[in-house]
Structures are given as structure tokens and as C-alpha cells.
Amino acid sequence: AHLARIEAVDEKVHAFLHVDREGALAQARAVDEKRARGEKLGPLAGVPLALKDIFTTEGVPTTVGSKILEGWIPPYDATVTKRLKEAGVVILGKTNMDEFAMGSSTENSAYGPTGNPWDLTRIPGGSGGGSSAALAAYEAPLAIGTDTGGSIRQPAAVTGTVGVKPTYGGVSRYGMVAFSSSLDQGGPCARTVLDAALLHEAIAGHDPLDSTSIDAPVPQVVEAARNGSVQGMRVGVVKQFRGEGYQAGVVQRFDESVELLKSLGATVVELDCPSFDLGLSAYYLIAPSECSSNLARFDAMRYGLRVGDDGTKSAEEVTALTREAGFGDEVKRRVMLGTYALSSGYYDAYYGSAQKVRTLITRDFEKAFEQVDVIVSPTTPTTAFPIGERADDPMAMYLADLCTIPTNLAGNAAMSLPCGLAPEDGLPVGLQIIAPAMKDDRLYKVGAAVE
Numbered sequence: 001a002h003l004a005r006i007e008a009v010d011e012k013v014h015a016f017l018h019v020d021r022e023g024a025l026a027q028a029r030a031v032d033e034k035r036a037r038g039e040k041l042g043p044l045a046g047v048p049l050a051l052k053d054i055f056t057t058e059g060v061p062t063t064v065g066s067k068i069l070e071g072w073i074p075p076y077d078a079t080v081t082k083r084l085k086e087a088g089v090v091i092l093g094k095t096n097m098d099e100f101a102m103g104s105s106t107e108n109s110a111y112g113p114t115g116n117p118w119d120l121t122r123i124p125g126g127s128g129g130g131s132s133a134a135l136a137a138y139e140a141p142l143a144i145g146t147d148t149g150g151s152i153r154q155p156a157a158v159t160g161t162v163g164v165k166p167t168y169g170g171v172s173r174y175g176m177v178a179f180s181s182s183l184d185q186g187g188p189c190a191r192t193v194l195d196a197a198l199l200h201e202a203i204a205g206h207d208p209l210d211s212t213s214i215d216a217p218v219p220q221v222v223e224a225a226r227n228g229s230v231q232g233m234r235v236g237v238v239k240q241f242r243g244e245g246y247q248a249g250v251v252q253r254f255d256e257s258v259e260l261l262k263s264l265g266a267t268v269v270e271l272d273c274p275s276f277d278l279g280l281s282a283y284y285l286i287a288p289s290e291c292s293s294n295l296a297r298f299d300a301m302r303y304g305l306r307v308g309d310d311g312t313k314s315a316e317e318v319t320a321l322t323r324e325a326g327f328g329d330e331v332k333r334r335v336m337l338g339t340y341a342l343s344s345g346y347y348d349a350y351y352g353s354a355q356k357v358r359t360l361i362t363r364d365f366e367k368a369f370e371q372v373d374v375i376v377s378p379t380t381p382t383t384a385f386p387i388g389e390r391a392d393d394p395m396a397m398y399l400a401d402l403c404t405i406p407t408n409l410a411g412n413a414a415m416s417l418p419c420g421l422a423p424e425d426g427l428p429v430g431l432q433i434i435a436p437a438m439k440d441d442r443l444y445k446v447g448a449a450v451e
């Protein structure tokens, strides 16, 4: 049914870069056979899923939304892919994304934009716009995204779906193409909080193949999602997450959510986190710096595209020609920015300062979580904007992640879930819930209570 749905609507939505019809049907049949044999199956066995094209899939193309990986077929599965298969999940295909996960609208994909199913002329968020559009268009009931600065939560917010960035280290990064290694985190996308929890549990947990993977029990997210409550909880509202640039309807729905939390028995506490104002600036030094180092591996020798290899050019010329043709504008912009910020003489002023700000943000969170159990905010300052509106204005684009970035810098956990439609444009608004590291279960407890 989902393959038929994809066939019917994806020409318009363009959520998928690759549909793996044969692989999906084979996995579905394998689950059926196990069921017929009376084998014990997990809760997600046979459930279809859309996988962001940043996770390697053995024998299935993986492009990361870039021309530089066009034609590359990975010889191995990412840990997330492997765990999905072990859970009996049916991977329908790979979803569209901003090239190398750099963007907030999916317009930076080398393979063309994705439409927001609520209004196809608007962006579905990014970088994981394909995954959230697939959910909103009923092409898949589950999806996987990655969140470096907001790429799970912001697409969830603007498509009226649920998305969770787990605690950094909660989900393995092995086989997830690296953008900014100290920030990148894979996580679940779904249409309900409980669905997200079931998926979270299936993919999370220690992985010796990822040195930053946390070796501790996975937070009890499914149990929390089944027992939603905010009774007696202290909920923080951060002063810095409002003001100029926030759409009126977004603020209105957020304020209503805060009232709802109070009526359900939560105590609301006002918080001051002054260093959050510097989050965006610190992120746009740290993420490009790490990306300039990570993307050095695309040298035309190892993967995918190779341009100008006609026997007359040096290896350096072939690398340069391949990068020129294979990387898009945003990727080039970030590699240049990052290379500059890391160069000797500038390192302390830029990268070093950004790392200090990162520490201050972490401290602001620590202080906040002495007073509250969770923090809430709008996920993103505005609803889905029209395709093309911010495409030529990187600064305007970067503002979409104002509320999501501090969590990535500190490494703790956050969820976005729908909290109504903005009255002025009828488009979905996202409520963000933020929890301390390894307390991911609180997101689900609160999320299930207000869903």
C-alpha cells in the first residue's frame, strides 16, 4: 500500500531519491515467513520506513543529496540500517535531503527540492525534508533523520510531524555520512509520540563501532510514551527563545501549549540563558570547521564521481575538477569558511572562541536543569516558508535553527511535536521539548501528555 502511495504522490512531493521496491517487498515477505513459522516478532516487524539518504545501505545507492556520491553503492550497512533490518522494519527507500545535511529547506539537494505536503509551494524543512514530507504525505508511517543543528526537529515542526534528536551518543553514527561529527545525531521521525518511541528504542544503544556511542542502558522511552504525564513537573520557558523574528501565530500556539502544560499539573518557571543568543554564531563556526575536515575524504579517488581523469591531468587537478563539479554552493561555502576558521592565526579567534561559547551554553543548560525537568520553546520561529524565499540568503536560512541549535551544542535531547496550526496561514507549528542528556524518556512523557 505504501509503495502504491509513493507511486501516486511522490512525483509531486519528491520525498524519495530512491525507492527500493524489490528490497522492501523482500523484507516484507521475510517478515511474513517468520510470522507463519510462529517466530516471535518485535513491535515494528513489517512496518515500512523512509530512510534519510545519509545512512549507508548495502547494495542500495547512498548520495547524501550530493552529486559527488552519484552512483556510489555502499558495500555495508550503517548500524542504524542494520538495527532497522534486525527489527524487521521494511525500508521503502532513501529520502531527499540538503546536500551533506547542510540546510533548512531541502533546497540544497543536488537532486531538486521536496515539497511540503501541506502546500507544495513551501519548503518541508531541512536538511531532512524528504523524511518528514514522506510522513506528512502518508508515504511512510516511520522515517529516520539526522540532526546536527535541527534537521530532525525543524522539518517535523513545519510538516506537523514528530521528530526526536536523541542525546548525543545515544544512536550510533557508524555508517552515517559525517557532516559535523561532534554535533551529528540520528533519530526517529513519526506521526505520533509512541511511534517515535518504538523507533527510538529499535535504533538506540551502545555500538562499539562508534567511539562516541554511550555505553549505558537506553532511556525507557516506550514506557514513558505509554504513560504521558506532566503532573508535578517543572517546565522551563527560556527568555531567549522569543522576541523579534517570531511569527505571531507561532508565539500564540506556543503560549497556548504552556497554558495546557499548567492545566495538566506542571509548574512553569521563567529561565534566563544568556549564552543561547550566541548559539547560532558558534554553530556556524564549529559545524563548517568540522565539515571542512570531514569532507576532505571526497577526493575523487575513493567514491562516486570522478571528473577530468583523461590521463593528462595530475591527481590534484582531478580532485579539484571533481569537487568543483560535485559539490554545491552551500557545501563549498562551508568548506571555505571552515578551512579559514581553522587556519593558523585564526584558530583561536574563531574556532577557539566558538568552543568557549559552546561550554557556556552547556553551563546555561546545566543551571537551567537544576531548576526544571524539561524546557519548552517553539521549535522554529516561523511556519514553512515558500520555496525560493530564502534560497539566496544564507543568513535568513540559518535563522530557522535559532531554537534548535543550543541543544546540539550541549549534546542533550529534544523533541518537536505538533501544537496546532498558525491562524494566519493555516500551517503547522512545532512545540520543542528539551531534556537533559540521557533523560530522553522525559521528552516522551511530556510529549505524550500534550499530544
Ligand code: GLN
Residues within 6 Å of the ligand: 101, 102, 103, 104, 126, 127, 146, 147, 148, 149, 150, 151, 152, 179, 287, 401
Ligand atoms: N540547518 C542547519 C545547517 O544548515 C542544521 C542542519 C542539520 O541539522 N543537519 O547546518
